[in-house]
Amino acid sequence: MRSPLRALFNQAAQTPVPFVSRAHSFALPFGMRRDAEAQMSAMSSVGTLFAIVNRTSNATALVDWKLWRKAKSGRAEDRTExxxxxxxxLWRKPNAYMPRQEFVETTQQHIDLTGEGWWVIGRDPRSTLPLELxxxxxDRxxxxxxxxxFLKGYVYLGPAGERVPLExxxxxxxxxPNPLDPYRGMGPVQSVLADLDATKYSAEWNRSFFLNSAEPGGIIEVPNGLDDNQFDELRDRWNEQHRGVANAHRVAILEHGVWKDRKLSQRDMQFVELRDVSSKVIREAFGMPKFAVGDVEDVNxxxxxxxxxxxxEQLTVPRLERIKAALNHDLLPLYGASANxxxxxxxxxxxPNPAARNEELTAQAAAAQSLRAAGYLAADVLAAVGLPEMQARTPEEELLVDIVRGAPSTAPVILPLLGFDLSAAALASSTGAEPSNRLELGSEAPELEAAMRWKVVATLDDDTCQPCRDNDGHLYRNREQAYEDYPGGSGYVHCVGAEYGNECRCRVVKRRQS
Structure with a gap:
């Protein structure tokens, strides 16, 4: 059963809506527009518009992209590239003639100028997978x-007038989004077409001022009528003597006519003020700061x-999000199950904002210091305040530091009893520095085994090689040491199973703290 709201919307989709051009008004149905070509042409005639669109499209095109597999946690940091x-x-090379940078720049130019960007997908007739963009x-x-x-398809209007239907x-x-037409877009240029015209025409008037006579026009009044030969002679003589920059401000001598000045001076026209106002209006439509278009006045x-x-943040990221949505919601589903x-x-x-990051680190460090002073273990404190793992001391090492700090004179006697290497502890006690996290465990201190935080877990069966068997259950003090033998957390560097076609199944896991 059709929804009444959808029925009303579909009925409205067939109703013509008013369209206002620069010259006149008429009605166009939804999905139709005739102003896109004029908006794209404006980029080549207005310097401010060119500067804005060039900077936004370049900034959007220079950003790097990656493909990720989503994590079950939903967090971006847990994704796999x-x-x-x-x-x-396809995204690296959309077609045989364009790298991604040029493809994205072209698309963004269209969006900035008309509010729309269109990609047509090319396929091999034998496959449904996209092969080209x-x-x-x-405007086509x-x-x-x-x-x-709501939408049946599309029609491409070719250069020769051909109409090509597309699915x-x-x-x-x-x-x-265009608030008046759900099928078409609306860009900043549509809101400033009058100002773009004013900027363009003021530049053309200035150009004509120098090319015509270096003076705006006037009228030569002749008391009696002139025949064709006399008219042509007067016109040619005037052009020869006064037209062009080289003849500017020459004194005019008229035999049978009177000059009537009909001009407006450049000061009266206020072209400098007009162009400044137009540039400001164009920048406001795009939300573009003066600095971004090269105006560095009063900039430190x-x-x-x-x-x-x-x-x-405000101009490049929203444009990237629009492209990201098109890639993830329109392009990727065309690859079927392989893109799930x-x-x-x-x-x-x-x-990055160094000041904000420094303030955050200062707050985290202050919170960590308070928690540590309250007696919490360093590893738990780091996790609580969001700081990365920094080879935090184990409870036994915390005791070691307390002994060295509280009784440096008796530390050389106590430390060997606890199974630590005296050289490192003696160095710490003599310099006042904290002992290294890499103090060697003595064989006389099995109770310090808890300080080892990573353990090797090997799959033992007929396919397990001897090096992996020998290293099963081995302990490491921290992840850095463990990953030296098991890069990325798995695969023993000394495994010889690959020689027999077997993949290493050993890994390191973090031990539970008792």
């Missing part, structure tokens, strides 16, 4: 609304760094 997949190969001009794409399914899974659309190092961080649990993500372009 995927280095080999057809979708990753092509960025397509927004038309969505086809459907009263039942839903042949096209990926990226857009800034602190404000420049803040502007760079703001540009990355995968997601694209970008390397954050936001520069």
């Amino acid at each position: 995927v280095t080999s997949h057809a979708a990753l190969d 092509w960025p397509v001009r927004p 794409m038309e969505p086809v609304p459907d009263p039942e399914r 839903l899974n042949d096209v990926v659309q990226l857009r800034m 190092r602190a404000s420049a760094e803040a502007s760079m961080a703001w540009f990355a 649990g995968l997601e694209f993500d970008y390397e954050s372009p936001v520069p």
Whole structure:
């Protein structure tokens, strides 16, 4: 049964909506637009617009991307990077003529100028997997609304006027939502077309000022009518003597006419003020700071760094999120089951904030110091305040430090009784420094076995090699030492099973603290 709300929405999708062009108004149905070409053309005629779009599209295209397999925990830090997949190969080289950087830059130009970016997917007729991605001009794409399914497909308008139908899974659309049309996008340029025209025409007027006569126009009044020959002679003589920059401000001599000045001076037109106002309006539409387009007036190092961080956070990240959504929700599902649990993500372009990080570390260190003073173990304190593992001392080592600090004169006598190497402890007691975490355990102190925090677990069967058997149950003081023999936590470096076609099944695990 059809929802009444959906029925009303589909009915509205077929209703023409008013479209306002620069010259006149008329009605267009949903999904139709005729202003995209003019918006893209504006980039080549207005310097401020070119600078803004060039910077935003470049910043978006230069960011690196990776493919990840999601973790069950849902946390980004627990994901596993995927280095080999057809979708990753396609994103690295979308088509035979474009690397990813140029592909993303072209797409972002379209989005910034028109509010829309379009990708057309190329396939081999024998397969459904995407093999190519092509960025397509927004003015050549038309969505086809459907009263039942909302969207039936798309039509590509070729350069020669041909109309090519495309299925839903042949096209990926990226857009800034248009409040008047759910099928099309709306970009910043649409809101400042009048200002873009004013900037363009003011530049053309200045150019014409120098090319025509170096003076704005006027009228030559002749008391009696002129025949064609006399008119042509007067016009040619005037152009010859006064047209062009070299003839600017020459005195005009008229035999049978009177000059009537009809000009507005450049000061009257206020072109400098007009262009400054237009540039400001364009920057405001994009949310672009002056510093980002090369205006470094009244800019110091602190404000420049803040502007760079703001540009990355407020302008680059939202554009990357739009591309990320298209990759994960539109492109990856086309690869079927092989893409289950995968997601694209970008390397954050936001520069680190040293001041904020220092404040965070200071707060964490203060909290750790308070907890440690309250008697909690160092390892538990680090986990509680969110600091990384720093080879924290075990309870036995904490006792060792207390002995050295509290009774340095008797430490050389007590330490050997506890099974520690005297040289390291003696060095610590003589310098006042804390003993190293790597003090050697003596054979006379089996009770200090608890200080060893990592243990080897080997799978023992007929396929287990002798080095792995010998190292089963071996203890390591910390993860750094354990990972030297078991890189990444598994696979013994001295395993010889590979020589017989067997993969090492040994690993190191963290021991439970008693």
